[in-house]
Amino acid sequence: MAKIDLMEIYQTLLNHFGHRNWWPGDTPIEICIGAILTQNTNWKNVERAIENLKQARFLSYKGLKEAPLDRLRECIRPSGYYNQKALKLKAFIAFLEKEYGGSLAKMFREETPVLREKLLSVKGIGPETADSILLYAGRHPVFVIDLYTHRIASRHGWLPEETRYEELQEFFQDNIPPDVDLYNDFHAQLVAAGANYCRKTPQCEECPLKRYLNC
DNA sequence: CACCAGGCAAGTA
DNA sequence: TACTTGCATGGT
Numbered sequence: 636m637a638k639i640d641l642m643e644i645y646q647t648l649l650n651h652f653g654h655r656n657w658w659p660g661d662t663p664i665e666i667c668i669g670a671i672l673t674q675n676t677n678w679k680n681v682e683r684a685i686e687n688l689k690q691a692r693f694l695s696y697k698g699l700k701e702a703p704l705d706r707l708r709e710c711i712r713p714s715g716y717y718n719q720k721a722l723k724l725k726a727f728i729a730f731l732e733k734e735y736g737g738s739l740a741k742m743f744r745e746e747t748p749v750l751r752e753k754l755l756s757v758k759g760i761g762p763e764t765a766d767s768i769l770l771y772a773g774r775h776p777v778f779v780i781d782l783y784t785h786r787i788a789s790r791h792g793w794l795p796e797e798t799r800y801e802e803l804q805e806f807f808q809d810n811i812p813p814d815v816d817l818y819n820d821f822h823a824q825l826v827a828a829g830a831n832y833c834r835k836t837p838q839c840e841e842c843p844l845k846r847y848l849n850c
Numbered sequence: 851c852a853c854c855a856g857g858c859a860a861g862t863a
Numbered sequence: 864t865a866c867t868t869g870c871a872t873g874g875t
Contacts (some may be wrong), residue, residue, distance in 0.1 A: 657856095674857040680873060681856090715872040719858085761858050781856055826856055833853080 639793050641810045644847065645817070648824035651843035658771035660685075663739045665694055666772035670764050671723050672714040696737045696806035700728050723759025730757045743773035751777065756827030762800045772821075774815045778807040779822045783829020791834065792846055 659678075660666040665685065672681045687710035688694045693702040708721045734753065735741040742750065747769065754765040762780070769775040780803045787820075789796040794806055811817060832842035841846055 670856090673855090675855065675870085676857085676872080677855040677874070679855090683873090713872060715855090716857090716870050717872080719870055721856085759858070763857065767856080781857085783856075822856090830856080 639791075641807065641821075641848075644844065645811070645821050645824065647843050648845075649820070649829055650763070652824055652827045655820055655827060657819055657823040658767070660722070660771075662694075663772040664696055664699075667727065667739070667768050668694065668699070668724060670767040670771070671727065671759060672711060672720055674716070674720070674764060674828075676715045681835045684711040687711065694730065696731065696739070699724060700732065700737070716783055722730055726758045727760065739772070743775070747775045747777060750775070762804075762823070764824075766804070770815065776808075776813045776815050776818060778804050778811075778818050779802050780807075781822070781826065783833060784822070784825045787829060787833050787844070790837070791844065 658666050658668050658669065659682075659725065667680055668688065670712065672684050685694065688699075690704070691710050692698045693707065693710060704721055704725065707724065711717045711720055711724075714720065730753075731737055731739065731742060731800060731811050750773075751765055751769060754760050754768060755762065759767075766777045766779045769777045770779055781801050784807075785798070785803060788794050788803060788806070789798065792824060795812070796807075805823075807821075828842060828844060830843075832838045839848065
């Protein structure tokens with residue numbers, strides 16, 4: 636197979652879907668919160684939860700830090716897994732307080748690999764959530780991998796199905812320029828393609844990437 | 851009614 | 864290391 640041209644893939648997706656304007660969210664802390672709430676959850680439900688948090692004035696470091704756990708649970712109920720996610724949000728806030736005095740700006744001044752490892756040590760933050768926080772809230776150049784990215788890459792034969800997160804990430808980072816805005820929109824494009832065409836029961840006939848199959 | 855959604859952690863072998 | 868399971872709401 637010819638070496639896959641990821642920039643051509645990106646252009647094709649961009650032409651089809653248009654700029655995705657990710658991440659929806661007004662502030663870095665809101666993006667961090669959204670990254671945790673959207674785990675295995677439809678974004679539509681996360682929006683309801685975030686709106687509840689906004690109404691309750693919990694959508695900030697201080698607000699979330701002082702939010703009673705039971706009220707926090709109620710706010711985020713629509714996003715599912717609310718008991719676990721309430722604890723995850725508290726764990727992130729505790730981490731932010733302990734390591735950076737509650738300053739996200741200070742947190743994001745860390746070297747990318749160092750911060751990534753520290754985020755991964757927080758209960759409730761795995762690779763995708765850590766990278767979403769790094770890229771979308773902190774503008775660090777890390778490519779976010781998710782279920783759809785993995786599915787699209789393996790079904791197109793770019794990488795074997797059993798390829799793990801970090802290797803998938805290296806594949807993208809090694810084959811496109813390290814540009815934060817490109818990483819941002821490319822991931823969003825892959826999610827759009829995945830959500831619309833590349834599900835468990837794929838709709839390849841409609842997919843804009845159809846012509847790249849078996850490349 | 852079943853299936854899915856912008857994952858992660860903990861338990862088992 | 865490689866599976867498996869619990870977590871939970873809301874849309875299709």
